[in-house]
Amino acid sequence: MTKELILNNGVTMPALGFGVYQAAPEETVDAVATALETGYRLIDTAAAYGNEREVGEALRRVGIPRDEVFLETKVWISDYGYDETLHAFEKSTGKLGVDQLDLLILHQALPTRFDLTVGAYRALERLLADGRVAAIGVSNFMVEHLDRLAAETSIIPAVNQIEAHPYFSQRAVQEADAAVGTVTQAWSPIGGITAYRPDGASAFEDETLRAIGAAHGRTPAQVMLRWHLQQGRSALPKSVRPARIAENFDVFDFELTDAELSSIDALDTGVRRGPAPEDVTLEAFGRPIPEA
Numbered sequence: 508m509t510k511e512l513i514l515n516n517g518v519t520m521p522a523l524g525f526g527v528y529q530a531a532p533e534e535t536v537d538a539v540a541t542a543l544e545t546g547y548r549l550i551d552t553a554a555a556y557g558n559e560r561e562v563g564e565a566l567r568r569v570g571i572p573r574d575e576v577f578l579e580t581k582v583w584i585s586d587y588g589y590d591e592t593l594h595a596f597e598k599s600t601g602k603l604g605v606d607q608l609d610l611l612i613l614h615q616a617l618p619t620r621f622d623l624t625v626g627a628y629r630a631l632e633r634l635l636a637d638g639r640v641a642a643i644g645v646s647n648f649m650v651e652h653l654d655r656l657a658a659e660t661s662i663i664p665a666v667n668q669i670e671a672h673p674y675f676s677q678r679a680v681q682e683a684d685a686a687v688g689t690v691t692q693a694w695s696p697i698g699g700i701t702a703y704r705p706d707g708a709s710a711f712e713d714e715t716l717r718a719i720g721a722a723h724g725r726t727p728a729q730v731m732l733r734w735h736l737q738q739g740r741s742a743l744p745k746s747v748r749p750a751r752i753a754e755n756f757d758v759f760d761f762e763l764t765d766a767e768l769s770s771i772d773a774l775d776t777g778v779r780r781g782p783a784p785e786d787v788t789l790e791a792f793g794r795p796i797p798e799a
């Protein structure tokens with residue numbers, strides 16, 4: 508298990524990162540500053556989260572040199588199309604207060620407007636060629652979306668960020684990613700999305716994860732993160748609480764056995780908790796991203 512992953516273009520990315528979806532803007536500065544002080548060096552935000560400005564503020568507050576932090580953000584669907592996505596890069600970097608991004612990804616495929624998705628990805632290819640981003644990728648791309656993209660563009664995504672936790676691990680997408688050297692990056696890696704929903708059991712309460720955790724003196728969240736890291740995925744836990752931010756980073760000094768990894772794999776229900784990627788349309792989800 509390595510703390511860092513080498514992307515398909517040779518760029519090094521920390522495997523464990525910090526997510527800020529649903530971190531309110533007023534909480535985000537403190538949360539990201541705490542994460543950086545704890546040792547996280549990968550921060551994942553998105554234009555659609557409405558907190559890029561606060562992420563940038565935290566980076567400046569902590570004062571870690573820009574080249575020591577891996578900064579990742581996402582283009583929202585309302586900014587798809589070649590020129591629009593080039594402009595979205597300017598909007599995001601303006602809010603973050605940086606000149607360059609380490610990883611820029613498309614937040615979703617737009618299956619009914621794949622032309623716009625391709626235009627957006629070609630803009631990412633341009634930004635990569637111009638050195639404005641160190642790596643490019645996608646998020647929530649299913650196997651058919653990866654195939655369509657590969658047929659129409661030149662650069663294989665460095666990363667595909669997808670919903671992945673013990674209850675929904677998306678093996679087929681992971682295998683498609685691995686087949687072309689794309690890193691699978693887990694969103695909701697500790698099953699946060701299971702806890703948000705009233706209609707299902709929370710992964711934090713799972714008996715299997717608790718039992719494995721007890722065997723190592725670890726929490727279910729730490730067990731889930733270790734499962735991702737040992738299986739070669741990047742993972743992006745989110746918390747706004749300092750104790751949990753520290754807990755989620757304290758996963759580098761224990762090892763799950765193969766049997767434990769297999770018993771976590773067996774928790775997969777095949778049931779997605781987040782939005783179905785094939786149903787994402789501009790009409791339903793295309794709210795505009797502010798200029799500043």
Ligand SMILES: NC(=O)c1ccc[n+]([C@@H]2O[C@H](COP(=O)([O-])OP(=O)(O)OC[C@H]3O[C@@H](n4cnc5c(N)ncnc54)[C@H](OP(=O)(O)O)[C@@H]3O)[C@@H](O)[C@H]2O)c1
Pocket residue numbers: 525526527528529551552614646647668669693694695696697698699700702711726728729743744745746747748751752754755
């Ligand atoms: N690409 C996409 O479409 C997409 C979608 C969703 C998420 N993401 C990315 O993935 C990141 C994480 O996803 P997520 O926030 O859905 O899920 P998550 O990280 O799996 O879980 C976060 C939730 O769990 C709680 N939590 C955090 N650490 C905990 C711990 N050690 N013990 C118990 N509870 C804990 C958090 O609450 P507190 O904050 O109160 O601690 C929050 O409610 C996001 O921030 C974002 O960067 C991407």
